[in-house]
Amino acid sequence: MVGMILSRRQSFTPVTRGGGTLWGWLRVAVCILVGGIFFVGAPVRGDDIPVYIGVLAKRGPQRALQQWEPTAVYLTEQIPGYSFSIVPLDFKEINQAVEKRRVNFVLANPAIYVELEYLYGVNRIVTMENLRQGKPYTLFGGVIFCRAANSEIRGLKDLVGKTLMAVESNSFGGWHMAWRELQGNGINPYKDLAGLRFGGTHDAVVMAVLQGKVDVGTVRTDTLERMALEGKIDLADFRVIARHDQGQHNVDQARFPFLLSTQLYPEWPFAKVAGTSDELSKQVAVALLHMDSNHAAAGAASITGWTTPLSYQPVHDCLRELQIGPYAYLGHITLVEVIRQYRWWLVLSLALMLGMAAVTSFVLRLNAKLSQSRRMLVKARDDLELKVQERTADLRSLNDELRQEIGERRQAGEALRRANAELDQIFNTTADGMTLLDLDYNVLRVNRALAGMLELGTRQVVGQKCYTVFPSLRCGTSACPMHMILKGRELLQLEDEKTKTDGTTIPCIIAAAAYRNPEGELIGIVESIKDISERKRSELALAEYTHSLSQSNAELQQFAYVASHDLQEPLRMVASYVQLLARRYKGKLDSDADEFIGYAVDGANRMQHLIQDLLSYSRVQTRGKPFELVDCQEVLGEVLADLQIALEECNAKVTGESLPVVLADKTQIRQLLQNLVGNAVKFRGEQAPLIRVAARRDDGEWIFSVQDNGIGFESEYAERIFVIFQRLHGRQEYPGTGIGLAVSKKIVERHGGKIWVESAPGKGSTFYFSLPVREEEAVGNG
Amino acid sequence: MAESKCLQPIEILLVEDNPADVRLTQEALKEGKVCNNLSVVRDGVEALAFLRRQGGFAEVAIPDIILLDLNLPKKDGREVLQEIKNDPELRRIPVVVLTTSKAEEDILRVYDLHANCYITKPVDLEQFIDVVKSVESFWFTVVKLPSQEQ
Numbered sequence: 001m002v003g004m005i006l007s008r009r010q011s012f013t014p015v016t017r018g019g020g021t022l023w024g025w026l027r028v029a030v031c032i033l034v035g036g037i038f039f040v041g042a043p044v045r046g047d048d049i050p051v052y053i054g055v056l057a058k059r060g061p062q063r064a065l066q067q068w069e070p071t072a073v074y075l076t077e078q079i080p081g082y083s084f085s086i087v088p089l090d091f092k093e094i095n096q097a098v099e100k101r102r103v104n105f106v107l108a109n110p111a112i113y114v115e116l117e118y119l120y121g122v123n124r125i126v127t128m129e130n131l132r133q134g135k136p137y138t139l140f141g142g143v144i145f146c147r148a149a150n151s152e153i154r155g156l157k158d159l160v161g162k163t164l165m166a167v168e169s170n171s172f173g174g175w176h177m178a179w180r181e182l183q184g185n186g187i188n189p190y191k192d193l194a195g196l197r198f199g200g201t202h203d204a205v206v207m208a209v210l211q212g213k214v215d216v217g218t219v220r221t222d223t224l225e226r227m228a229l230e231g232k233i234d235l236a237d238f239r240v241i242a243r244h245d246q247g248q249h250n251v252d253q254a255r256f257p258f259l260l261s262t263q264l265y266p267e268w269p270f271a272k273v274a275g276t277s278d279e280l281s282k283q284v285a286v287a288l289l290h291m292d293s294n295h296a297a298a299g300a301a302s303i304t305g306w307t308t309p310l311s312y313q314p315v316h317d318c319l320r321e322l323q324i325g326p327y328a329y330l331g332h333i334t335l336v337e338v339i340r341q342y343r344w345w346l347v348l349s350l351a352l353m354l355g356m357a358a359v360t361s362f363v364l365r366l367n368a369k370l371s372q373s374r375r376m377l378v379k380a381r382d383d384l385e386l387k388v389q390e391r392t393a394d395l396r397s398l399n400d401e402l403r404q405e406i407g408e409r410r411q412a413g414e415a416l417r418r419a420n421a422e423l424d425q426i427f428n429t430t431a432d433g434m435t436l437l438d439l440d441y442n443v444l445r446v447n448r449a450l451a452g453m454l455e456l457g458t459r460q461v462v463g464q465k466c467y468t469v470f471p472s473l474r475c476g477t478s479a480c481p482m483h484m485i486l487k488g489r490e491l492l493q494l495e496d497e498k499t500k501t502d503g504t505t506i507p508c509i510i511a512a513a514a515y516r517n518p519e520g521e522l523i524g525i526v527e528s529i530k531d532i533s534e535r536k537r538s539e540l541a542l543a544e545y546t547h548s549l550s551q552s553n554a555e556l557q558q559f560a561y562v563a564s565h566d567l568q569e570p571l572r573m574v575a576s577y578v579q580l581l582a583r584r585y586k587g588k589l590d591s592d593a594d595e596f597i598g599y600a601v602d603g604a605n606r607m608q609h610l611i612q613d614l615l616s617y618s619r620v621q622t623r624g625k626p627f628e629l630v631d632c633q634e635v636l637g638e639v640l641a642d643l644q645i646a647l648e649e650c651n652a653k654v655t656g657e658s659l660p661v662v663l664a665d666k667t668q669i670r671q672l673l674q675n676l677v678g679n680a681v682k683f684r685g686e687q688a689p690l691i692r693v694a695a696r697r698d699d700g701e702w703i704f705s706v707q708d709n710g711i712g713f714e715s716e717y718a719e720r721i722f723v724i725f726q727r728l729h730g731r732q733e734y735p736g737t738g739i740g741l742a743v744s745k746k747i748v749e750r751h752g753g754k755i756w757v758e759s760a761p762g763k764g765s766t767f768y769f770s771l772p773v774r775e776e777e778a779v780g781n782g
Numbered sequence: 783m784a785e786s787k788c789l790q791p792i793e794i795l796l797v798e799d800n801p802a803d804v805r806l807t808q809e810a811l812k813e814g815k816v817c818n819n820l821s822v823v824r825d826g827v828e829a830l831a832f833l834r835r836q837g838g839f840a841e842v843a844i845p846d847i848i849l850l851d852l853n854l855p856k857k858d859g860r861e862v863l864q865e866i867k868n869d870p871e872l873r874r875i876p877v878v879v880l881t882t883s884k885a886e887e888d889i890l891r892v893y894d895l896h897a898n899c900y901i902t903k904p905v906d907l908e909q910f911i912d913v914v915k916s917v918e919s920f921w922f923t924v925v926k927l928p929s930q931e932q
Contacts, residue, residue: 568882568883568905569800569853569882571905572803572882572903572905573800573802573803575905575906575907576802576806576905576906576907576910577802577806577907578907579906579907579908580806580809580907582907583907601906604905605905605906608905
């Protein structure tokens with residue numbers, strides 16, 4: 001016990017390994033020692049071993065000895081070798097004596113016994129047979145009573161608020177039993193009563209009730225009967241509450257004739273204290289059982305003897321319900337009680353804890369090893385860490401390089417993509433259709449323009465045969481561009497008409513080129529297809545316009561012709577008849593008439609000339625003939641022949657040397673020269689006209705000149721004279737309508753040249769005209 | 783106008799639609815020396831009818847010379863010329879084309895059609911009279927006309 005307490009107090013350090021076992025042995029040794037001391041220090045009679053019987057002396061030691069000494073004597077007599085003696089103990093001492101084993105046997109009331117049994121392991125060997133009213137009873141109970149005159153109290157329930165007196169707080173028969181009944185009826189005597197007192201003895205309680213000091217009292221059974229027999233009271237003064245035949249106790253009257261308010265419980269037991277030998281116990285039990293009722297020992301104790309031990313379960317029940325005695329823990333637990341009760345559990349837990357301590361120390365040793373391993377691991381890890389860092393650094397730099405390369409690649413890829421996209425864009429933005437064909441006539445690529453031209457989606461065209469999607473009459477013939485390129489042409493351009501899916505056609509110009517791979521092999525053709533519908537339309541329009549123009553020209557020509565013809569007719573009539581008049585009536589009319597006639601005729605004549613000049617002016621273009629090689633020298637000769645008479649008349653001299661061969665309209669050149677030379681002659685001065693016709697080459701043209709020594713004119717009129725019908729002189733001075741130079745200008749301009757003049761009054765004039773040199777003339781001029 | 787050889791006047795057929803021109807021609811002929819008989823028809827159809835002595839012209843004499851204007855109503859002078867020269871009976875008769883046009887193509891065409899000569903009528907009266915006189919003197923005195931051979 002000491003050892004247990006000690007070991008419990010210690011903290012659990014993993015220092016003592018086998019602590020549990022050591023303390024156990026120590027404890028046993030102490031017990032033996034105590035037991036030994038105890039046995040050595042006892043008084044002896046002769047050689048007899050002394051045996052002590054502890055007795056509950058509820059009325060004091062004297063009374064106890066008086067009652068029970070004879071029994072001890074009896075036992076001493078009955079059991080040789082032992083000397084029995086009584087040890088009176090009161091309520092306080094009895095527990096300790098049993099605990100300390102200062103007594104070998106104990107005799108107490110059932111409640112105390114139960115407690116001792118519980119705490120110290122005393123064990124009953126026989127039960128008392130009590131002598132009451134001349135009869136033996138092994139059972140007894142409690143009585144709860146009041147004055148008969150007290151009419152308020154009928155049942156236990158009426159006790160609420162009343163005063164009650166019991167024998168003693170630890171009296172089993174004199175309190176506990178009644179308390180149990182009260183509690184069983186829901187009354188807590190410590191709370192529900194007006195007052196709870198203890199009389200000390202059974203008689204005192206009875207007297208207190210009788211005297212009205214308390215309302216209710218409780219004593220053990222048979223007390224009232226005894227006192228009545230002793231003449232101290234009159235039973236009629238009292239009324240028992242909760243009588244046995246009223247409550248649930250239903251005791252057989254024959255078995256128990258006394259007034260009873262509680263359950264019946266077994267009488268006092270005679271018990272052996274733990275440690276007392278079984279042999280001795282058996283002898284004592286036998287001796288007691290054999291005690292005769294007439295024996296002095298029995299008489300002294302007021303018993304009839306002893307019987308086999310009864311079951312003290314009812315007592316257990318009672319105490320448990322009241323939560324007193326060994327069941328006090330049910331109400332409140334004291335540390336000592338706990339330790340006492342659960343000492344074996346404590347031992348076990350102690351052992352467990354020690355075991356755990358052992359395990360813990362083992363674990364801690366492992367921990368130490370673990371720490372060491374961990375330290376090594378940490379070091380290894382640090383080394384690894386270092387290596388890893390190095391590697392990481394390497395990797396990082398490699399990564400950077402890689403990233404850079406990827407970046408460059410990506411950029412290149414981007415540039416490529418952009419270039420591709422650009423080319424693609426260009427391909428698809430080009431206004432002309434473009435297509436790439438392979439040598440099998442499959443369309444590999446087609447741009448948006450071509451697809452749009454054909455009014456198809458690019459996807460509908462790619463993969464098809466070219467002669468399916470954009471056929472023409474060239475397909476299948478040697479005129480097909482693919483065919484020609486396969487035959488060896490590198491580049492070609494031709495006109496074609498492609499047919500769309502709806503049947504309409506597109507006139508176009510196709511430029512096809514051989515498409516080669518980097519090795520130079522022919523793998524396809526690229527075609528550029530230009531829609532020339534517009535152009536065709538323009539050409540058509542132009543042709544129509546030209547046609548209409550030529551038509552209108554022809555009409556005009558005809559008109560001019562007819563006009564001139566028809567105009568001339570009436571003109572001639574007028575002129576002729578006026579002249580006829582003149583002849584017929586000459587001299588017969590007055591001079592005025594002659595004058596009048598003269599003007600009329602003159603007018604008619606002029607009219608005719610004008611008409612003819614107009615006609616010839618208009619004919620420069622309409623009657624213009626296609627150009628041919630014209631020998632100007634020859635033409636000049638013809639002109640001079642024509643003008644021969646006029647030239648001879650005025651002694652004119654005309655020179656013309658090395659005039660070239662030009663590409664021109666011969667008639668018109670003749671007209672031109674005739675006009676210029678004729679003018680030179682017409683506008684001569686006093687002297688004989690000297691006319692020089694010449695030509696010189698200047699860059700890409702021939703510059704002709706006709707120079708005269710005639711009258712000349714002011715240079716401010718140099719432009720005017722080329723205007724139709726513009727004249728610098730009156731008709732009287734010089735004949736002519738003023739059409740000559742206009743016609744000449746028209747002729748020169750028709751040939752693509754220019755005409756101009758340099759002149760001064762009295763100095764003569766030089767007329768120049770240019771004719772552009774054409775390649776074909778080279779043949780003539782050698 | 784003195785008439786010589788009136789016993790055998792020259793038969794002249796003038797095909798001219800313009801009466802003014804007819805009169806002029808008549809006046810001009812009057813000033814000539816050769817005795818002639820002038821017949822006038824107004825258009826090409828009449829001309830051919832006359833030459834073939836059809837219809838009202840049954841009694842006419844075959845002309846010795848035809849003076850033909852080109853611009854005639856109904857049948858054009860060129861057509862008449864063509865028909866005359868295609869007709870074996872008539873093609874011997876000399877045809878003098880007397881017209882206002884001096885267009886090159888007319889001249890060529892007329893000669894292509896075998897006209898005997900082409901004369902442009904001058905505007906001037908004097909010239910016109912001269913021309914007629916020339917025709918007279920040339921064709922009637924110088925030239926041997928086939929009809930006279932008959």
